[in-house]
Amino acid sequence: METYRLDRSLSFIDVAPPIPGFEKFISAYVLEAGKIALIEVGPSASVENLLSGLKELNINPADISYVLATHIHVDHAGGIGKAIKQMPNARVIVHERGGPHLIDPTRLWEDSQRALGERALQYGPIEPVPEDRVVIAEDGMLLDLGETEIEVLVTPGHSPHHLSFLERKEGRLFVGDVAGVYVEDVELIRPATPIPFNLEQIIASLDRLIDLRPMSLCYIHFGSATQALDKLHRFKQQLILWGHIIADSLEKEAGEQDMYDEIRKEDALLAGIDDLPTDQRDRELYFINNSIMGFVSYFKRYGSDYIKQLS
Numbered sequence: 672m673e674t675y676r677l678d679r680s681l682s683f684i685d686v687a688p689p690i691p692g693f694e695k696f697i698s699a700y701v702l703e704a705g706k707i708a709l710i711e712v713g714p715s716a717s718v719e720n721l722l723s724g725l726k727e728l729n730i731n732p733a734d735i736s737y738v739l740a741t742h743i744h745v746d747h748a749g750g751i752g753k754a755i756k757q758m759p760n761a762r763v764i765v766h767e768r769g770g771p772h773l774i775d776p777t778r779l780w781e782d783s784q785r786a787l788g789e790r791a792l793q794y795g796p797i798e799p800v801p802e803d804r805v806v807i808a809e810d811g812m813l814l815d816l817g818e819t820e821i822e823v824l825v826t827p828g829h830s831p832h833h834l835s836f837l838e839r840k841e842g843r844l845f846v847g848d849v850a851g852v853y854v855e856d857v858e859l860i861r862p863a864t865p866i867p868f869n870l871e872q873i874i875a876s877l878d879r880l881i882d883l884r885p886m887s888l889c890y891i892h893f894g895s896a897t898q899a900l901d902k903l904h905r906f907k908q909q910l911i912l913w914g915h916i917i918a919d920s921l922e923k924e925a926g927e928q929d930m931y932d933e934i935r936k937e938d939a940l941l942a943g944i945d946d947l948p949t950d951q952r953d954r955e956l957y958f959i960n961n962s963i964m965g966f967v968s969y970f971k972r973y974g975s976d977y978i979k980q981l982s
Contacts, residue, residue: 672720674727677895680704680818681843684724685893686713688746690793692950695856697746698891700845701728702838705817706736709761710836710845711891714749716795721754732757737814739821741847742833743769745783745794747891752776752798763800764814764823766832767807773800786865790957808834826880828873829863835880842886844899849876851906852892852958854951857943860906861959862913863892868965870914871977877907909940914978917966922975930963 673685683698699721700710707730713721725732735758740748743765751763751773765773772779776797783791812823819840826835829848836845848863864873885899896902913934920930935941944955970978 672723674724675894676728681838681841681889681895682728683889683894684721684728686717686720686724688714688717688720688794690716690790692948692952692954695854695893695951696954698889698893699724700889701725701730702816702819702821703730704819704840706815707734708737708739708814708816708821709735709758710739710889711741711747711847712738712750712754714746714794715753715797716750716793718750718753721750722757732761733759735761736816737761738763739834739836739845740765740769740773741835741845741849741891742766742830743772743779744830744848745779745787745791745797747847748773749783749794749797752800755800755804761804762806763804764806764808764812764834766825766834768832770805770807773805774802775799824879826876828869828876829865831867831869831872833876835876837883837885842884843889843895844880844883844885844887845889845891846880847891849873850880850888850890850903851909853888853890853894853896853902854943854947854955855894855896857946859943859947859955860902860909860940861955862906862910862962863958864910864913864962864965864969866965866968868962868969869973870910870966870969871973873910874907874981877903877910881907905940909938911978911981912938913963913966914981917963918970918975918978921967921970927960927963927967930967931959934959934963
């Protein structure tokens with residue numbers, strides 16, 4: 672666990688679940704602006720690290736007013752039920768399609784194990800969130816923290832229940848997984864496009880975020896970055912590149928290894944992957960394969976007409 676203070680009002684915690692290569696991979700942001708908002712929690716296996724980070728930042732969990740969940744995937748929201756027990760005054764902001772699964776996580780946990788296998792067990796089981804602690808988000812909802820406001824944005828594509836959050840005063844955009852994964856040490860950006868990824872929806876979501884002209888991006892994977900518009904534009908083009916490669920490969924009946932090889936040859940944003948420590952490189956290769964499968968599933972379900980319109 673490590674904490675990072677970005678400025679007077681914003682910090683983030685590397686919750687560092689006990690999985691090899693998962694340091695500097697999952698951020699939980701703390702926004703202190705009169706009221707306190709916690710953006711993301713991480714998996715249940717790292718809740719103790721989250722609480723230690725809050726203590727290091729001199730944040731009393733009882734003073735947290737909001738827990739903001741960008742979506743309910745286990746690496747982002749799996750720890751909310753466990754953590755909320757230490758946050759008696761916090762309300763959880765979540766998409767309408769995600770709320771019921773936080774309240775009763777039985778199906779969510781079953782689906783997580785089916786999709787992730789051993790990785791889900793490493794993240795840890797999902798505990799329920801009391802129904803009276805859950806607030807269903809609406810697009811455009813404003814959360815007044817006193818010194819600033821957070822605007823809730825519905826941004827599907829990575830998942831159908833994905834939200835992003837714009838902190839209006841400083842133009843900070845908390846992007847969940849809709850803007851991909853950022854590895855600052857090697858300037859790597861890659862898609863996070865697991866099944867049931869939807870390419871058309873994520874491109875529309877990115878266009879919406881670009882129109883907001885944010886000043887910085889707060890990645891959950893991992894950390895805060897400037898040159899926000901440039902990164903959003905580059906990520907959009909990366910998705911289009913992957914889409915063309917994978918759609919063409921499917922038409923040629925090429926295999927997943929061929930898709931990966933072609934992506935590595937053409938995608939400059941992945942150039943730094945071989946400079947990562949071995950365990951972090953293995954992590955990224957695992958998720959790249961997962962993301963390729965999300966594209967494959969999308970094209971098998973929806974066809975390739977949409978990607979052929981994009982350049």
